[in-house]
Amino acid sequence: MKYFLFFTLMLHSIVSIGTTYKVGPGQTFSRIGSVPTHNLVAGDTVMVYYKPTPYYEKFLLAGVGTPTNPIVFMGIPDVNGNMPVLDGENAISSTLFNFENENRQIIKVGKTGGNSDFIIIDGFVFRNANNLNTFTDSNGFQQSYNSNACAVRPAECNNILVRNCEVYNCGNGFQGGAGNPQVFTIEKSYIHDNGLSNDQTTPYIHNFYALGGPGSIFIIQYCHIGGVAGDGQNIKSRADQSIIRFNWIEGGNSRQLDLVDGAGLTMDSYVYGNIIVKTQTDSNKGIVHWGQDNGRNPTGKLYFYNNTIINKCNSATYFLASASERSLVVQNNIFYDVSPSSSFGTFIGGFSGSNNWLSTSISGADSLTASVIGVNPMFINTTFLDYRLQTGSSCIDIVNGFIAPGGYSLNKEYISHLSYVNRSIVNSKLDLGAYEYGTALECKK
Numbered sequence: 001m002k003y004f005l006f007f008t009l010m011l012h013s014i015v016s017i018g019t020t021y022k023v024g025p026g027q028t029f030s031r032i033g034s035v036p037t038h039n040l041v042a043g044d045t046v047m048v049y050y051k052p053t054p055y056y057e058k059f060l061l062a063g064v065g066t067p068t069n070p071i072v073f074m075g076i077p078d079v080n081g082n083m084p085v086l087d088g089e090n091a092i093s094s095t096l097f098n099f100e101n102e103n104r105q106i107i108k109v110g111k112t113g114g115n116s117d118f119i120i121i122d123g124f125v126f127r128n129a130n131n132l133n134t135f136t137d138s139n140g141f142q143q144s145y146n147s148n149a150c151a152v153r154p155a156e157c158n159n160i161l162v163r164n165c166e167v168y169n170c171g172n173g174f175q176g177g178a179g180n181p182q183v184f185t186i187e188k189s190y191i192h193d194n195g196l197s198n199d200q201t202t203p204y205i206h207n208f209y210a211l212g213g214p215g216s217i218f219i220i221q222y223c224h225i226g227g228v229a230g231d232g233q234n235i236k237s238r239a240d241q242s243i244i245r246f247n248w249i250e251g252g253n254s255r256q257l258d259l260v261d262g263a264g265l266t267m268d269s270y271v272y273g274n275i276i277v278k279t280q281t282d283s284n285k286g287i288v289h290w291g292q293d294n295g296r297n298p299t300g301k302l303y304f305y306n307n308t309i310i311n312k313c314n315s316a317t318y319f320l321a322s323a324s325e326r327s328l329v330v331q332n333n334i335f336y337d338v339s340p341s342s343s344f345g346t347f348i349g350g351f352s353g354s355n356n357w358l359s360t361s362i363s364g365a366d367s368l369t370a371s372v373i374g375v376n377p378m379f380i381n382t383t384f385l386d387y388r389l390q391t392g393s394s395c396i397d398i399v400n401g402f403i404a405p406g407g408y409s410l411n412k413e414y415i416s417h418l419s420y421v422n423r424s425i426v427n428s429k430l431d432l433g434a435y436e437y438g439t440a441l442e443c444k445k
Helices: 002-010
Strands: 020-023 045-049 057-061 071-076 085-087 105-109 116-122 125-127 134-136 142-144 150-154 157-163 166-168 172-176 183-187 208-210 217-221 235-237 241-245 248-250 257-259 269-272 275-278 286-290 300-305 308-311 316-321 326-331 334-337 342-347 351-354 357-359 372-374 379-381 386-389 412-415 419-422
Touching: 057 116, 105 116, 125 150, 150 157, 166 172, 172 183, 208 217, 235 241, 257 269, 308 316, 316 326
Parallel strands: 020 045, 045 071, 057 105, 071 116, 085 125, 105 150, 116 157, 125 166, 150 172, 157 183, 172 208, 183 217, 208 235, 217 241, 235 257, 241 269, 248 275, 257 286, 269 300, 275 308, 286 316, 300 326, 308 334, 316 342, 326 351, 334 357, 357 372
Antiparallel strands: 134 142, 379 386, 412 419
């Protein structure tokens, strides 16, 4: 699978053999729109330098990179670490090319009829692509953004990686496209307060919205995902396979995870190593939805393991499984109720699981085996959001010989914020939740 090649190259040095375009004060180009971002080739790098005012620009990013020579669109921070800002409010589209659906995003990745591949977007702040704002299109006319406008929208492309970015005040933060089999990866990024619209009651815009054709894969890792401005979801995915691992997912007026039917319907998904916080203000009482909302009946399993879920919402429901051919496997998690009471779930499809810690206030989890029931899992400091385990916690040394499903290893732990450490099993038995007892706070950047 191409994704694994792409991920491997992220772990090694990339030797660029293409052209480098430099944009910013004192550089060759003063505007991104003067660079042929619509027609890049393998090894090309666009370096956008920080400046005190945002880049009010919109454009198409397209071309075919390779695993060893991807196309890189890179933000260069100032000496204080400030990243360049791409602001959708009053932005001006590049006039070097025309492209469809300019009202949908700041950056569209992939052009119609093309097959863009192996593109990296790294080190930017994106904001204000929402239908409260307008922009100037490539023909010089003023337009309003669509209600589902977003910061970055991969459309006709494969193997796209976004990392080290911040996205806020957009309709959708990110919206992955349908069509080609697509691997869309987002890592080490802060995504918050999207779902902004002139109708704040709309449930259709989210921090993440992944669409996908057959074979599509959506990956979120090492991210800090905050609340949603409207009534949308923190993460909504219609990809064939969603891999959501080692993130901090908090707030939102609706569900934290909404993983539903798309075009392919046949692949398993994996959610593991996350800290998921359901806040008191959420209007939708659900936390995780696995199933369908378009009338299809998708198949596959959701493997949900070694997550730490903190529920602060009274009468919440941890799981809704809404497709008869979809099932849940729930293992090694911590389900901690700060609220007076909650329900484990509503299951049209089947569910099974073992070795979970559950608060005494959670009802409906009788089908789980080897559960640990308690009042307090003994986190180090809930006031300061430190959900590592204290000495004496009943979550320590519970699981012997756990084999991660699908080869998706439990080899990292999220560190607040946007970082991680390696996870190592202590005393030969796996602890429950997102943290192994004794995890240090040292960050691996």
